[in-house]
Amino acid sequence: MTVALEHPVGTTDPATLVTPEVMKRLATRLAKDHPGTDLPTARRIIGQAAAFLAASAALPGAELSPSKAVDVGWHTFILHTVDYAEFCERVAGRFIHHVPTPAPETEEVSAATRTRTLDAITTAGYRIDHDLWPDTARMNECSQCHAGCSDSPNSGTK
Structure with missing residues (x-):
């Protein structure tokens, strides 16, 4: 599979994937819902989430x-369903589903998934905020869905 790049590898600020108005709305909500997260950090998190989603859309499966x-x-x-649906249509041409997946069996699987994800984001042209992708984080420790999350509709059926 070949991915066409619109910008040099790993150079674009992923926050540019959302409008300033959407960024403000999302960062404010994130900071409010997660005490201890300041607005600058919330903006960084939203930017990395947008980059992750763009990379997932570029490399389905x-x-x-x-x-x-x-x-x-x-x-x-x-x-923010209206903002999210617009983003998905613009970036992916389709809705990007959030599908919890079974926890990986080993730390090596988690490390491989992390590496694959960061490589995909970089290849899609977006900068990585490494503080938000720590080496020690287990990919299956999703705080809300209690499993790894992906855009693959088949992930939960393996």
């Missing part, structure tokens, strides 16, 4: 998974 922090951003985005 790649079994990408967000970090715990990025998944919080994805959950926040989903709550």
Whole structure:
């Protein structure tokens, strides 16, 4: 599979994937719902969630998974259904579903998923905020769905 790039690898600020108005709405909601998260950090999380979603759309079936922090951003985005649906249509040409997947059996599987996800985001042209993708984070520790999350409708049926 070949991915056509509109910008050099890993150079674009992923926050540009959403309008300033949407960013403000989402960051404000995230910070309110997650005490201890300040607005600048909430903006970074939303940006990384947008990059993750764009990479997932570019590589369907790649079994990408967000970090715990990025998944919080994805959950926040989903709550704003009009904004989320518009984003999905514009970036993916379709709705991007949030599908919890079974927990990986080993840390090696989690590390491989993390590497695959970060490589996909970089290849899609977006900068990685490494503080939001820690090496020690287990990809299956999603705070809301209690499993890894992906856009694959078949992920939960393996």
